[in-house]
Amino acid sequence: DTAVSQTPKYLVTQMGNDKSIKCEQNLGHDTMYWYKQDSKKFLKIMFSYNNKELIINETVPNRFSPKSPDKAHLNLHINSLELGDSAVYFCASSQDFGSGGSLNTQYFGPGTRLTVL
């Protein structure tokens, strides 16, 4: 069984469009995340979210917004897509929000490759 899943795996779209990437985890974790990996393989946090708190990396444009219908899902919605948004987006989850112990280990989804034309 897949622990953290993302759909779609590939997404090709035109500039200016709005798109969403879905993420689901079946691990019973409390916290979910979105990361962006650019063409040079640099991985950067975008959001950290549990049912109490959303933490946004200050470098993330407000065109990006996480939406969580329930604890097992954290979808990434992107408005007015730009060429520079092309990247691989990874969803992750952890049992805890960062209070220590082994519960803060993050497990990643397979990634979604977004291409903006």
Next chain:
Amino acid sequence: AQKVTQAQTEISVVEKEDVTLDCVYETRDTTYYLFWYKQPPSGELVFLIRRNSFDEQNEISGRYSWNFQKSTSSFNFTITASQVVDSAVYFCALSRDNAGNMLTFGGGTRLMVKP
């Protein structure tokens, strides 16, 4: 601010050689966590190990071993008797305590193991 540096962008070895991937970190926190992840050609990110800042004991898991030294702010990863299946990009990462658990990644080291 936190920072993770993986100075080796690419390493190439021949199968059965030992190889060490370096990771140096910067943080002002006294409590923090260090991680290694593997990204094979298929693209997923696979968790390998987690260490907290109070546990400097080295760890061995099969052919993998990790050397954590606070004195030099390093968390190096050694693969013994490398295999072709070890070919991947390896990322070192750091997270703070009670800060939303967000990971700061190093730039990654691409390891190529040739038969």
